[in-house]
Amino acid sequence: MIAQQIINAVSLGGVYALLALGLAIVFSIVGLINFxxxxxxxxxxxxxxxxxxxxxxxxxxxxxxVSCGALAAVAMERIAFRPMRSASVTSLLLTSFAVSSLLKVVFQNGISARPQAVAMPGWMTGAFSFGDFTIGVGPSISIVVSALALIALEVFLRRSVTGTAMRAAAEDFDVVRLMGIPASRIIATAFLLSGLLAGLAAMLWVAQRASVDPLMGFTPVLKAFIAAVVGGLGSLPGAVAGGFLLGIIEVLLQATLPAAIAPYRDAIVLSGVIAVLLLRPQGLIPAVRVQRS
Amino acid sequence: MPSLYRLHRAALCAAVFGVAAVSTASAEEIIIGAATAQTGVLAPYDQPALAGLRMALDELNAKGGLGGKYTVKLMIKDTRSDTAQTATVAQELIDAGARIMITPCDADPSISAGQLTQPLGIPTLTLCGSAPVLTGAVGDVMFGTYPADNVQATAVADFAVSEGKKKVFLLTSPDTTYTANLPEYFGKVFEKKGGAVVGRGTFTMGQPDFSAEITNIKGLADKPDLIMTAAYEPDFPAFIQQLRGAGVTIPVYGADAIGTPTIKALGKLVDGVVYTAAGYAEPGSKLEAFNAAFTKYAGHAPESTYEVNGYEIGLILDQAVKTAGSDDPKAIRNAIANLRDFEGITGKITYAGTNRMPLRPVALMRYEGGEGKHVETLIPDAADVPAP
Known part of the structure; x- marks a missing residue:
């Protein structure tokens, strides 16, 4: 039972980590929480x-x-955020809300207000067992994909020139530009990576939910935002830590709360978030250069 | 800017009086206001029901209107699936002269619209809201049209008992009256008839992950032979995907909200899932004829029984205006409330003697190989139906 719940927690935490990381990459460079x-x-x-x-x-x-997610993120930057580049953080934030609402309406009216079933292959609903212990294929894939994505991103940021430039840009964008590295390329890459992560997270999300609907993005972005704030806004290791923490707390509460208190689960989770922020106002692993949205 | 505000108010007054003048000018017209969701989570339920209602009203208008006398003008406003917005648009429709109000497929927005129509005595019908507490929460102008949650739950419980099911796990969500109460009604009937509720779990609507709840179900000492839930999309697909993914094969039963194309499209995943509908189109039945006519009217086949339910609302209103002999909202309300054994498309509909939630048949359906198969149609014994 306990081992099973740990797997549940890691699997959910991994998806939250991917999402939070997507938000954090863009935030660390542009200072925008992309809703x-x-x-x-x-x-x-x-x-x-x-x-x-x-x-x-x-x-x-x-x-x-996944490629669609990545390309859409780049397109979003090009069309909606680039013209706003010199605008204030508040304007950027409002722009992201506008883009979000606009896309929701386009999905609702252009595709259907009704969720569409996605038939995942049969093997994905399978499970394999060790003794009396069963692990679903879905959660296992979730864990493996999240882990691989996190490692790949780390390697990219540490080993490649663009990755190094991005880490530098997160610390001091102006100096990076003075070094002759084009700002647009750095920003576009940040959006591309965040789109890739969103695409991967979407695959794991849809695999577990078997349907897509126009409003399905709301809950994940909210969770990702909470995870990113808890971890320390703009800090990439922080986003990952925040994501896992959120996943673990949610599963733990769902597993242990008696039915009478269970409806207050979200309230308890958010109280926990407030407690973390009271103890560590900059988040679990603060960003090198602290900024507030 | 006060001057601009005054200007706005003046414009609003002019608009309201303008409409009032128009509506008195043509005495043979009756305005039906539809405060329904065209966008948001309720849209997949409201839209099919509204399509059915429109078809009925178009047909009636071709024959002279409601009661053969009053041409219907249907005014539709989008509630965006938001309770507060429902009240706003309901007020706009009342101001525009609506004499009958149609509200969304859910109790909460219907109640918010009912708060406005009740003092004015405007008969108000929910498209497919099925919470039995709905009509009592508003008052004598509010009518349900779809089989009520406690009636549906009783039908499913009767069926489960007849199959020899003994132990049920109830999965509820406190987020809506439908998801919170329907499984509990089921539990009451099931226990009364000798079954046992061996566990309860909850979820939050839109919750991404059911794994912890599913692990709890797997860990129950007393293994259930049935899971009953009123979860619908997108929660129901998520739940069943993760349940089957965790290797749990216990059957899952639900109610009307999972009788949709989305759930059907899940294919093998939902094999064996039992749900309810307002009727079943047996060959040669009125419902089969309706489905054919609707396909011609809308260009696509009905997605569910919400279309026929919407159509029947039109027929009920026609009968009520005929009985009332006028377009007076209070007379129409009384006529609906006294309706007895009215021949609808799906069967007989009775309001007389109820708390304005209709007595009507419930069809039990089961998904098999990506198709909804008819199991049986029944009207549960009124004595078995738990109080709301």
Missing amino acids: AHGELMTLSGYALLASLVLGFPFPMAVLVA
Whole structure:
């Protein structure tokens, strides 16, 4: 039982970590919390559905869907955020809300207000067991994909020139520009990475939920925001830590709270977040250069 | 800016009186206000029901209108699935002269609209809201149209007992009256008929992850042979995907809100899931004829029985205006409240003697191989139906 719940917690925490990381990458460089991040997930979800309907093999469909998320993020930056680059943080924030609402309405009116079922392959609902202990294929994939994505991102940021430039930009963007590195490229890469992470998270999300709907991005972006704040806004290791912490607390409460108190689960989680912030106002692992949105 | 505000108010007054003048000018017209969700979470339920109602009203208008006399003008405003917005648009519709009000497929927004129509005596019908507490919460103008939650739950419980099910796990969500109460009604009937409730769990609507709850179900000392829930989309697909993914094969039963194309499209995943509907189109039945007519009217087949339910609302209103012999809202209300054994499309509908939630048949359905198969149609014994 306990081992099972630990797997549940790590699997959920991994998805939250991917989401929070997507928000944090953009925030660390542009100082924007992109609330339209959830709609990138929705878009990837619909792209997966469309590819499957068109008869693409499953791995191909996943590839198309994740790329759609990444490209949409770059397009979003180009169309909505680049013209606002010199604007205040508040204007950027409002722009992200506007993009989010706009996309939701487009999905609702252009596709359908009704959730669309996504038929995941049969093996994904399977489970394998060791003795009296069963692990679902879904949660296992979730854990493996999150871990691989986190490692890949770390390698990219440590080993590549663009990655190094991005880490530098997070500390002091002006100096990086003085070194002759084009700002647009850094920012576009940040959005590309955040879109990739949103696409991956969407695949894991949809695999567990079996449907996509126009409003599906709302909850994940909210969770990601909470995780990013708890971890320390703008700090990438912080976002990962915040994501796992949130996942673990949620599963733990769901597993242990008696039925009478269970409806207050979210309230208890958020109280926990406040407590963490009271003890560590800059988050669990604060960013090198602290900024507030 | 006070001057601008005054200007706005003047414009608003002009608009309201303008409309009032128009509505008195054509005495043979009756305005039906539809405060329904065109966007948001309720849209997948409101839209099919509204399509059915529109079809009925178009047909009636071609024959001279409600009661053959009053041409219907249907005014539709979007509530965005928001309770406060429902009250706002209901007020706008009342101001525009609505004499009958149609409200969304959920108790909370319907109650908020009912608070406005009750003092004015405007008959108010929810498209497919099925919480039995709904009509009592508003008052004598509020009518349900769909089989009530406690009636549906009784039908499913009767069926589960007849199948020999003994132990049930109830999965509820406190977020809406529907998801909170329907499984509990089921539990009451099930226990009364010899079954046992061996566990309860809750979820938050929109919750991403059911794994902890599912692990709890797996860990129950007293294993259930049935899970009853009123979760719908997107929670129901998530729950069942994760339940089956965790290797749990216990059957899951639900109610009307999972009788949708989305759930059906889940295919093998929902094999064996039992749900309810307002009727079943047996060959040669009125419902089959309706489905054909609707397909012609809308260009696509009905998605569920919400369409026919909406259509029946039109028929009920026609009958009520005929009986009332006028377009007076109070007379129409009384006529609906006294309706007895009215021949609808799905069967007989009775309001007389109820608390304005209709007595009508419930069809039990089961998903098999991606299709909804009819199990049986029944009207539960009134003595078995738990009090709201």
